[in-house]
Amino acid sequence: MRAQLQNDPTAQEFSKQLLDLGNGDIEFHKDTQHxxxxxxxxxxxxxKNELIESVFPEIPNNYLNNDWLSNRAILAAKNVGIDLINxxxxxxxxxxxxxxxxxxxxVEENDAVNFLIEFLNSLDISGM
Incomplete structure (x- = not known):
C-alpha cells in the first residue's frame, strides 16, 4: 500500500511478491526447505550498520527533514529486534x-486499582 501511494511503478509487482510470500505460494527447495x-x-x-546507512544515509544531515524521514523505515518481526537498531x-x-x-x-488514587505497578513497568513504548 505504501509503495502504491508513492507512485512506484514496481509497486504492483512487489505487492504480488509479498502476497505470494504470505500465502505460501513460493516454492520450497525440497532439500533445504528454504x-x-x-x-x-x-x-x-x-x-546492522550497513542496513542503517542504506535506509538512513547521512542521517546527521537529514534527521530534521520530516519528508525525508517519512519515506524511510526499518521493519522487524518483533519490537525487541528493532530496539538495538533504534x-x-x-x-x-x-x-x-x-x-x-x-x-x-x-495521579488519581482511585486509578491505582486499574493500573497495577507491574503493568506500568511492563510498558515499552516504541521510540521512548
Missing part, C-alpha cells in the same frame, strides 16, 4: 543525550 526470494525483492546487507540510529543524531524520569504510579 525459499528463494526474487532478486528484485529486497537489498541484502551484511551488517538505539544505534539515535547515537548518530547530533545533540546532547537527555534522560527523563518516569513514574510508576497513578
Amino acid at each position: 525459499i528463494t526470494l526474487p532478486d528484485n525483492f529486497c537489498t541484502v546487507v551484511e551488517t 538505539y544505534q540510529i539515535q547515537q548518530l543524531l547530533p545533540g546532547d543525550l537527555m534522560s527523563f524520569k518516569s513514574i510508576d504510579a497513578t
